[in-house]
Amino acid sequence: xxxxxxxxxxxxxxxxxxxxxxxxxxxxxxxxxxxxxxxxxxxxxxxxxxxxxxxxxxxxx
Numbered sequence: 001x002x003x004x005x006x007x008x009x010x011x012x013x014x015x016x017x018x019x020x021x022x023x024x025x026x027x028x029x030x031x032x033x034x035x036x037x038x039x040x041x042x043x044x045x046x047x048x049x050x051x052x053x054x055x056x057x058x059x060x061x
Contacts, residue, residue: 021028054060 051060
């Protein structure tokens with residue numbers, strides 16, 4: 001086995017992967033955006049809670 005066989009094998013693997021990715025369409029993008037948006041809202045909710053707690057304790061400047 002030489003390097004040409006390795007690169008051809010990688011090329012065939014990537015072509016197969018990309019044909020699979022065409023089939024699933026935009027679903028991974030939507031999935032990751034939903035995760036990102038939910039994490040941002042979680043972070044903002046937690047930050048609001050921390051700010052309220054700090055204001056009550058008088059440690060918020």
